[in-house]
Amino acid sequence: AEVAGEHARPGDQQFTLGGDQKENLPELHIIDLGSGMEKTLNDVQGIASIHRWFPDAAVLLVFQIRAKITENSLYQGVLSKVDPATGKATPLASAIGGNSVFFDLAPDGKRALFTAAAAGKPDEKLAPPKETTETLLELDIAAKTVRAIGKTASLALYSRDGKKVLVGSQDQGGAGGILEIADPALASFQRVAEHVALNVGGG
Numbered sequence: 001a002e003v004a005g006e007h008a009r010p011g012d013q014q015f016t017l018g019g020d021q022k023e024n025l026p027e028l029h030i031i032d033l034g035s036g037m038e039k040t041l042n043d044v045q046g047i048a049s050i051h052r053w054f055p056d057a058a059v060l061l062v063f064q065i066r067a068k069i070t071e072n073s074l075y076q077g078v079l080s081k082v083d084p085a086t087g088k089a090t091p092l093a094s095a096i097g098g099n100s101v102f103f104d105l106a107p108d109g110k111r112a113l114f115t116a117a118a119a120g121k122p123d124e125k126l127a128p129p130k131e132t133t134e135t136l137l138e139l140d141i142a143a144k145t146v147r148a149i150g151k152t153a154s155l156a157l158y159s160r161d162g163k164k165v166l167v168g169s170q171d172q173g174g175a176g177g178i179l180e181i182a183d184p185a186l187a188s189f190q191r192v193a194e195h196v197a198l199n200v201g202g203g
Helices: none
Strands: 014-022 026-032 037-041 048-055 060-069 074-082 090-095 103-105 110-117 117-122 137-139 145-152 155-158 167-170 177-182 189-196
Touching: 014 048, 014 189, 048 074, 048 117, 060 090, 103 177, 110 117, 110 189, 117 145, 145 167
Parallel strands: none
Antiparallel strands: 014 026, 026 037, 026 048, 048 060, 060 074, 074 090, 090 117, 103 110, 110 137, 137 145, 155 167, 167 177, 177 189
8 A cells, every 4th residue: 555645636627746845844836737837835834745635625634844853753743724725724733743644534524534653732832752653543623632543553544435444554563564444433443454565655
């Protein structure tokens, strides 16, 4: 399973693409597929390459990098809702994670699943975690609250109808990755594949 960071806007002719700034922080480019015109969101700095369009196709869910934690090579930032038309960013949750931070948005746009070593309220200053292992968390978009699922994970993807979640994690024994299917509440998990090569390109 390989996941990259480029996305077409649902039902439209725009395309988003992650890039790099001179300061080695990522930036986001929006390309109009009809005209070929490109727009860079210069007012919203440090956007990691992975991102998701909300169902209304008007705003994006992104991970904004604020700082790098030198002692463990993790990144401190916020999950934010960004309006590409205005560049306005609305923080939803703070998070700390590595290059493999991953998130996905529910089809109804009300919840998001993400992986992080630590997470909290959008204005919370998180202490650098002692453990760098990333676990699975659920974000309530409207309430801006985070719920810990209590499970290590590399990725989580909602099905198109939102009734199932595909969760990928690394085998603790080092024998590749594991894929599981979970219910929307993430209360039960059924293993469906083992020894899978997981390559998450989102940092």
